[in-house]
Amino acid sequence: MAARHPSLVPLSHDHHHGLVLxxxxxxxxxxxxxxxxxxxxxxxxxxxxxxxxxNLALHFDAEExxxxxxxxTTVPASAALVDALTQDHHRIHELLPKLELKVxxxxxxxxxxxxxxxxxxxxxRELFPLFESQFESADAERVGRExxxxxxxxxxxxxxxx
Numbered sequence: 001m002a003a004r005h006p007s008l009v010p011l012s013h014d015h016h017h018g019l020v021l022x023x024x025x026x027x028x029x030x031x032x033x034x035x036x037x038x039x040x041x042x043x044x045x046x047x048x049x050x051x052x053x054x055n056l057a058l059h060f061d062a063e064e065x066x067x068x069x070x071x072x073t074t075v076p077a078s079a080a081l082v083d084a085l086t087q088d089h090h091r092i093h094e095l096l097p098k099l100e101l102k103v104x105x106x107x108x109x110x111x112x113x114x115x116x117x118x119x120x121x122x123x124x125r126e127l128f129p130l131f132e133s134q135f136e137s138a139d140a141e142r143v144g145r146e147x148x149x150x151x152x153x154x155x156x157x158x159x160x161x162x
Contacts, residue, residue, distance in 0.1 A: 005132045007144025010151045011067070012128070014059045015120045021051055022120070025113030029106040044109055045099040052096060060089045062150035063123075070143050071127065075134045081126055088119040 004012050027033045028044040035043065064086060071078045092115060098108040135143065 005140050007140045008128050018120050022113040022117040025109040029110035041105040049099050062147050066146040
């Protein structure tokens, strides 16, 4: 696999952590991680909620305010892909209250893990290669600088995903 454009590396780094969490959520929902049962589901729900609050919310904001508009402008044919990715963001956000209310935790965790993984794979396999092939170096670097203003790690975000 070719190296990511430096502008996208912070997003890809977040994606790695998101994929690890997505896998844990699905395994927990299927009873393949300890502690099993209600205690394990509650632990994973807390982990997902904290990851969203400390990482995903900023990540989604950066994509929606910087990357996605840049893609629409530079690569108008990316509009349907960007719309689908934005809908994924909204769906993930809509599912979060189920974790806090502990409603159907196994199903909610499995669905969130599945959606998060599919979303990340779509960005890594479709959106990012399109960005890298269509953006001139100076424009890509400008996008990277703008993304960095959103993605500066907060002191609370360190170590959310072991």
